[in-house]
Structure formats: C-alpha cells, structure tokens
Amino acid sequence: MRLFGRKGEEEEPVEPADRIAGFWQWWEATRPELDAMVAAEEAERLSERLAPAVAAVHPGLVYEVAPGRNAIHALVVTAAGDAELRSLAHRWAKAAPEPDMLWEFHPSRQANPQALELTLSVGGFEFSLDKLMFGLRVPPGTIRVDVAAYHPIFGELDEETRLEATLLALDWLLGEDDVARWVGEITPATFQPIDSVPAVHLPAVVADVASGYEDEQWALLEGQTASGAPLIATARYPLRPVDYPLYDQLITITLPYAHRDENGLPVGDSLTALRDFEERLAARLTKPHAEAVLAAHLSAESTRVIHVYADPTGDAAIHAKELIVSWEQGEPRVDVSADPAWTAVAPFLS
Known part of the structure; x- marks a missing residue:
C-alpha cells in the first residue's frame, strides 16, 4: 500500500523543532489507531489522519507509506527534491522513535530490492518496471548519468504523467538520494532509445x-568577478547538498590579504597565511560537535571568501569566530545565515 501526500503553499509560523516535536507526540498518541488502519488496509482513512499531521510539520513535505526495509512498513516524509526543505525532512527523521518490527522512518524514498516486481496503475494502464527500458549516457566531463526512459504505455500517457512515472521508478531503483546525486537529465520517451537496456x-x-x-577531490576554477577582475576558486567535487542534509547553516569567512599580484590574487606571505588558516579551520571542523564541511573558497580583489556549511546545532560558527582573531592582514569577518539550498555556492554544485 502506498500513500502520497500533496504539496501545499503556506508555512505555519511555528518553529520547525516545535512542529517536529508536535508530530511525534501526535504519532505516539495516534499510533494504535494508525496500526489498525494499516492492518485493515484502510488507505483513505489513513490518509485522512496522516495528511494534516505531516502538513503541520510543513505543507511542502510529501509523505508515503511504503514497504519497510527491516520493518513491515516505512513512513517516508520527504522534501521530494525541494532543497529548501531537505534539512527539515532529515530533522523529522532524526527525531523519530526507534524503529520496531512494524514501523521504520525515512526522510527520502528508499531503493526497493523488489522494484522490478512492482506494478502500479498509471493513467489507467499497468506500469510494470520489468518492461521499463533506459537509454543511458554519461556526458564527458560530468559525474551524472542522463536517462531516457521508455515503457510501452508511455505513448498513451501525457508528458507530465510519463515524467511522474519515470521519477517514481528511478526512486524505486536507486533511492531518492542517489537519484539526486548521480542522475542528470531525465527524458521520458515514447519510442525506445537506441542501445537501451x-x-x-x-x-x-x-x-x-x-x-x-x-x-575527497577538489576542483580548481578560474573566472571573473562582476567588475571583471580575475577570480580563482577551489571547490569540493562533487559538491552536493544531498550529501550533507543537516548542514543548512552558511558560515562565510572573509579574509582580506596584503600580498597580491597585479590581478589582486594572493602571493607570497599572504598565500602561505591563507593556506595555514584553512588547515587550522579544517582541523577545527573535524572536531566533535563541529558538524560542518568546507565547501569552497574564492580569491579575488585582495580578498578570500571561504564558504562553510554546518549543522546550526553544532559549534562550527563558534570555531570560525574564534579562529579569525588570529588573522593579521586586515579586518576579517564571519557572517552566519541560513542557506538550506546552498545558493551561495550554486555555481559550484555538481
């Protein structure tokens, strides 16, 4: 039995932690009733109870009751690809009770080992995964697999329904998080692609x-600032928010440097000082309770900007503010803000 929630548009003005706690209090009080509905396969009644409870956490979240990996059932509450809500879904799962024989909890759809045995009704037609074919391509210089999906019923379906069926099949085959990590362009096709498998x-x-x-890998990139000045950046590669779902706090460290070449890029003692600072920063971020990752840094116009993403419940921001006290080449700064979609490093996301 699968149940799907619907996305809404408005967020209630309550702290996320309070909404999550409220859900799990509701779950504990209501669970005997929910268990009885599941046992009786009363999907409509179960949906009537679950839908408002999940919407109270955030109306943009999507829920699903699916077969569990270890338990009989899994309750999945997912951001469904919405990067702004991914950390909320993961905090919901982190606060969940311990799984038991009947229920387990996930913040994203899990791969189903029996995916190829599944069949569901799509647009009045049977959509069985054992008849699904993929044209697969890995474009040069990328880390993603482009997928052209074909199923015999696709010619009978509209474009939106074909895409929804394809996305659901990919989640079943890979798990939602690995789709976000490794799948690139997705194209539902009405004709079977050449060399499909x-x-x-x-x-x-x-x-x-x-x-x-x-x-661990890093990419060295070159570009220009808005004013046309040369820019050099180093970014973690691959760089993807899905790998750090609780790291929705952006810590921006700005370090002016004194020794620069004619293009405003660091040289000599400044380059040595910047490298030393980042080594000490990396050591701080690996300490217990730091819970952060150095995502990228950019140098241009006599200034280096370092982007760190962290779990806001950790100590990374404190470590950064303590560390800049030792910087001697100009006035350093640390800015802390919420950035769940990692917009500050959008050009470097892979």
Whole structure:
C-alpha cells in the first residue's frame, strides 16, 4: 500500500523543532489507531489522519507509506527534491522513535530490492518496471548519468504523467538520494532509445560512475568577478547538498590579504597565511560537535571568501569566530545565515 501526500503553499509560523516535536507526540498518541488502519488496509482513512499531521510539520513535505526495509512498513516524509526543505525532512527523521518490527522512518524514498516486481496503475494502464527500458549516457566531463526512459504505455500517457512515472521508478531503483546525486537529465520517451537496456542495469551503471568519486577531490576554477577582475576558486567535487542534509547553516569567512599580484590574487606571505588558516579551520571542523564541511573558497580583489556549511546545532560558527582573531592582514569577518539550498555556492554544485 502506498500513500502520497500533496504539496501545499503556506508555512505555519511555528518553529520547525516545535512542529517536529508536535508530530511525534501526535504519532505516539495516534499510533494504535494508525496500526489498525494499516492492518485493515484502510488507505483513505489513513490518509485522512496522516495528511494534516505531516502538513503541520510543513505543507511542502510529501509523505508515503511504503514497504519497510527491516520493518513491515516505512513512513517516508520527504522534501521530494525541494532543497529548501531537505534539512527539515532529515530533522523529522532524526527525531523519530526507534524503529520496531512494524514501523521504520525515512526522510527520502528508499531503493526497493523488489522494484522490478512492482506494478502500479498509471493513467489507467499497468506500469510494470520489468518492461521499463533506459537509454543511458554519461556526458564527458560530468559525474551524472542522463536517462531516457521508455515503457510501452508511455505513448498513451501525457508528458507530465510519463515524467511522474519515470521519477517514481528511478526512486524505486536507486533511492531518492542517489537519484539526486548521480542522475542528470531525465527524458521520458515514447519510442525506445537506441542501445537501451532493461531497468535492472541502472544501479550497476550508477555504481560504476560513483566509484570514481569515493575519495575527497577538489576542483580548481578560474573566472571573473562582476567588475571583471580575475577570480580563482577551489571547490569540493562533487559538491552536493544531498550529501550533507543537516548542514543548512552558511558560515562565510572573509579574509582580506596584503600580498597580491597585479590581478589582486594572493602571493607570497599572504598565500602561505591563507593556506595555514584553512588547515587550522579544517582541523577545527573535524572536531566533535563541529558538524560542518568546507565547501569552497574564492580569491579575488585582495580578498578570500571561504564558504562553510554546518549543522546550526553544532559549534562550527563558534570555531570560525574564534579562529579569525588570529588573522593579521586586515579586518576579517564571519557572517552566519541560513542557506538550506546552498545558493551561495550554486555555481559550484555538481
């Protein structure tokens, strides 16, 4: 049995932590009733009870009752690709009670080992994954697999329904988070792509691509500022918010430097000082309770800007403010803000 919530438009002016706590209090009080509905397969009544409770956490969240991986059932409450809500969904799951034989809880749709045995009704037609075919391509210089999906019923469906069915199938095959990590362009097709393969092969292709990025890597990039000045940036690669779902706090460290070349880029003692600062910063971020990641830094016009993303319940912002006291080349600054979609580093996301 699967149940899908609907996205809403307005957020209630209550602190997220309070909304999450309210949900789990409601769950504990209502669970005997919910268990009885699930056992009786009363999907409509279950939806009537779950929908307003999930919407009270945030009306943009989507819920689903699905087969569990270890428990009989899984309650999934997901941001459904909305980067602004991903951390909220993960905090909802983090606050969940311990799973038991009947229920487990997830902040994203999980891969289903029996995905190829599943069939559901789509637009009045049977959508079985064992008949789904994929044209797969990894464009040069990218870390994502472009997918062209074909199913015999797609010619009978409108474009939006084809896409919804494809997205659901990808979530079943890979899990929602791995779709966000490794799948690029998604194109539902009404004709079978040349060199297409059965859907069963998709996880192996994605695993092969992912195997090349198991170790930490960094990309060196060059560009220009808005005023046309040369800019050099270094960014973690791949850089994706889905890998750090609770890190929705942006810590921006601004360091002016004294020694620069004709293009305003750091040289000599300034370059050495910046490297030393980042080494000490990285050491601080690996300490217990820091819960943060150095995402990228940019140097231009005699200033380096360092972007760190952190769990706001951790100590990363405190560490950053303590560390800049030692900076001697101009007046350093630390700015802290909420940035769940990682908009500050959008050009570097991969």
